[in-house]
Amino acid sequence: MEIVYVYVKKRSEFGKQCNFSDRQAELNIDIPPNPELAKQFVERNPVDTGIQCSTSMSEHEANTERFEMETRGVNHIEGGWPKDVNPLELEQTIRFRKKVEKDENYVNTIMRLGSIVEHCIKQNNAIDIYQEYFDDEDAVEVMEEAPSAKTVNVFRDPQEIKRPATHISLHPDGNRKLAVAYSCLNFQRAPEGMSNESYIWDLENPNRPEIVLKPSSPLVTLEYNPKDSHVLLAGCYNGQIACWDTRKGSLVAELSTIEFSHRDPVYGTIWLQSKTGTECFSASTDGQVMWWDVRKMSEPTEVVIMDITKKEQLEHALGATSLEFEATLPTKFMVGTEQGIVISCNRKAKTPAEKIVCTFSGHHGPIYALQRNPFYPKNFLTVGDWTARIWSEDSRESSIMWTKYHMAYLTDGAWSPVRPAVFFTTKMDGTLDIWDFVFKQCDPALSLKVCDEALFCLRVQDNGCFIACGSQLGTTTLLEVSNGLCTLQRNEKNMVSSIFERETRREKILETRHREMRLKEKGKAEGKDSHPREEKPALNLEQLVTEAEEEFFDVIFTELKRREAEAMKEKPKPLKPPSLETEDEVEGEEQGKEERDREESPTLEGQP
Amino acid sequence: MVVNAEGIPIRTTLDNSTTVQYAGLLHQLTMKAKSTVRDIDPQNDLTFLRIRSKKHEIMVAPDKEYLLIAIQNPCE
Numbered sequence: 001m002e003i004v005y006v007y008v009k010k011r012s013e014f015g016k017q018c019n020f021s022d023r024q025a026e027l028n029i030d031i032p033p034n035p036e037l038a039k040q041f042v043e044r045n046p047v048d049t050g051i052q053c054s055t056s057m058s059e060h061e062a063n064t065e066r067f068e069m070e071t072r073g074v075n076h077i078e079g080g081w082p083k084d085v086n087p088l089e090l091e092q093t094i095r096f097r098k099k100v101e102k103d104e105n106y107v108n109t110i111m112r113l114g115s116i117v118e119h120c121i122k123q124n125n126a127i128d129i130y131q132e133y134f135d136d137e138d139a140v141e142v143m144e145e146a147p148s149a150k151t152v153n154v155f156r157d158p159q160e161i162k163r164p165a166t167h168i169s170l171h172p173d174g175n176r177k178l179a180v181a182y183s184c185l186n187f188q189r190a191p192e193g194m195s196n197e198s199y200i201w202d203l204e205n206p207n208r209p210e211i212v213l214k215p216s217s218p219l220v221t222l223e224y225n226p227k228d229s230h231v232l233l234a235g236c237y238n239g240q241i242a243c244w245d246t247r248k249g250s251l252v253a254e255l256s257t258i259e260f261s262h263r264d265p266v267y268g269t270i271w272l273q274s275k276t277g278t279e280c281f282s283a284s285t286d287g288q289v290m291w292w293d294v295r296k297m298s299e300p301t302e303v304v305i306m307d308i309t310k311k312e313q314l315e316h317a318l319g320a321t322s323l324e325f326e327a328t329l330p331t332k333f334m335v336g337t338e339q340g341i342v343i344s345c346n347r348k349a350k351t352p353a354e355k356i357v358c359t360f361s362g363h364h365g366p367i368y369a370l371q372r373n374p375f376y377p378k379n380f381l382t383v384g385d386w387t388a389r390i391w392s393e394d395s396r397e398s399s400i401m402w403t404k405y406h407m408a409y410l411t412d413g414a415w416s417p418v419r420p421a422v423f424f425t426t427k428m429d430g431t432l433d434i435w436d437f438v439f440k441q442c443d444p445a446l447s448l449k450v451c452d453e454a455l456f457c458l459r460v461q462d463n464g465c466f467i468a469c470g471s472q473l474g475t476t477t478l479l480e481v482s483n484g485l486c487t488l489q490r491n492e493k494n495m496v497s498s499i500f501e502r503e504t505r506r507e508k509i510l511e512t513r514h515r516e517m518r519l520k521e522k523g524k525a526e527g528k529d530s531h532p533r534e535e536k537p538a539l540n541l542e543q544l545v546t547e548a549e550e551e552f553f554d555v556i557f558t559e560l561k562r563r564e565a566e567a568m569k570e571k572p573k574p575l576k577p578p579s580l581e582t583e584d585e586v587e588g589e590e591q592g593k594e595e596r597d598r599e600e601s602p603t604l605e606g607q608p
Numbered sequence: 609m610v611v612n613a614e615g616i617p618i619r620t621t622l623d624n625s626t627t628v629q630y631a632g633l634l635h636q637l638t639m640k641a642k643s644t645v646r647d648i649d650p651q652n653d654l655t656f657l658r659i660r661s662k663k664h665e666i667m668v669a670p671d672k673e674y675l676l677i678a679i680q681n682p683c684e
Binding site for chain 2: 081082096097100101105106109110112113114116117120121124
């Protein structure tokens with residue numbers, strides 16, 4: 001019901017100034033209450049309502065300005081002595097002390113204080129007040145908190161021209177330091193005047209890097225030597241391998257000769273487990289994997305070419321974008337390539353052709369990260385294109401588990417060293433995903449937007465608590481994850497191993513099935529080899545099309561005929577009540593319409 | 609060891625450098641603790657300060673003019 005008030009105004013008076021005037025109130029509409037409507041409501045007695053009598057408050061967040069801190073030392077020297085006493089002169093100090101001791105006040109005070117202190121000392125000797133009485137209680141802790149992570153520190157590239165952080169390595173003992181390699185990986189798109197330097201940061205001081213490494217070419221990867229924390233190995237953009245000793249300064253200690261180095265940027269460098277602690281190997285997109293001894297960098301000790309046709313041809317070699325080595329399996333290593341294939345190799349094979357053991361293909365793009373699960377080395381994680389995949393060495397056809405295709409490219413991934421079910425991935429849109437596949441399998445357990453630009457690399461600390469990720473503008477962020485994600489859950493190992501086994505079995509079953517199907521097809525093809533002439537005309541595409549059309553029309557016409565027959569059956573049934581009859585007629589009409597439509601459509605399609 | 613109000617060690621059983629270090633640092637800490645206690649309740653005063661660390665326990669008994677410091681290895 002609309003309430004309308006009509007008024008009339010002359011056109012000449014439009015836009016005229018308003019002259020307000022008083023007049024009596026007019027009753028336009030009177031709507032009396034309708035008690036009928038009250039019946040739609042049920043009276044509620046008593047009624048609860050919450051009231052709070054307090055000051056209303058609002059919450060506001062403010063970020064303080066960044067506080068620049070500097071650490072300085074203070075030199076303490078002895079002080080407090082009165083002017084006439086020279087603290088270095090033993091005689092004077094002794095004299096002063098003796099004078100003080102003769103003071104009466106001194107004696108009384110000391111007696112008093114002494115008794116107090118004696119009392120406490122005796123207390124300590126009697127009972128250990130900090131003894132743990134309830135040790136067992138701690139074991140029963142249920143982690144119910146939601147997973148979360150917070151930023152602890154942010155290290156920004158102090159250079160004017162920002163470079164992406166391409167690799168992060170954490171200091172082997174104590175994790176107090178962070179080495180970050182900066183380089184621009186876009187081919188020939190490094191801006192003019194971009195510095196080649198890479199930095200080692202102290203975790204406490206985000207304002208200034210602690211040590212600056214100055215190579216001749218920007219560093220793509222950087223790794224601390226796990227045995228000797230002063231030595232760092234780096235792969236350069238121009239293919240050379242460089243070695244630093246932080247005790248010797250910021251210039252390169254050892255550099256490989258350019259003739260024997262890689263021809264492309266070195267994407268992976270890893271230290272090997274050896275008695276001398278000086279062996280390492282590197283991989284690059286030129287398709288070679290080289291072994292080096294740091295003491296003699298003039299040429300590599302061994303070179304393997306990543307050619308999966310096993311012919312050792314450099315032209316067919318696949319460029320390596322990531323390298324994996326697990327200390328518990330010292331003779332095996334894996335290489336992730338640009339073509340999306342993981343090559344598993346054996347170093348101790350006798351002939352170079354046998355070095356390449358098997359390949360795993362499944363990714364559509366370069367594999368940027370490759371890591372074995374620290375608890376189950378047979379399973380490994382690969383990150384490339386828009387997915388992260390988990391593989392088992394037994395199943396070579398496909399990965400056993402994989403994430404869905406994301407909106408952004410995945411750039412790096414790593415397992416958590418503490419929990420076998422947790423792994424981390426970084427994406428080009430600046431998000432860090434934490435996956436926990438005993439908790440949730442289709443989505444990450446936690447997805448954090450770390451920064452607005454792309455994240456290029458990721459590193460997890462050994463206790464699983466801290467993650468460092470490097471972004472496109474050179475900003476390295478250190479995050480701390482919540483306890484739930486870095487403490488081993490009950491039964492987690494069993495669950496993870498059962499998940500892996502189950503998925504591997506499933507893949508195996510699928511593999512065998514595929515193989516059977518392929519064999520069948522092969523069998524069929526072989527059986528038909530006796531009639532090759534008859535097969536050939538069928539291979540003609542146009543004829544296939546006409547055959548398909550004819551089949552299509554046949555199917556339509558049979559269907560039409562069937563419906564006509566049904567419609568004919570339904571019409572002679574006048575005994576039915578009128579409402580149903582009308583429905584039938586309507587149905588018949590609809591069917592008639594459908595038939596007409598169907599008749600029209602084939603004629604339309606029949607005109608090529 | 610016994611330290612006076614200015615932080616000068618009067619009597620000590622440890623070597624000189626350690627004594628000087630302890631004297632300086634604990635004196636400042638005791639002053640701070642005393643002022644904290646006084647800030648919270650002006651009528652209160654610090655009677656004893658015990659600092660228990662992993663390796664030993666430091667006990668400080670303050671006075672108007674002097675400071676008695678004892679370092680003990682608890683029997684754990």
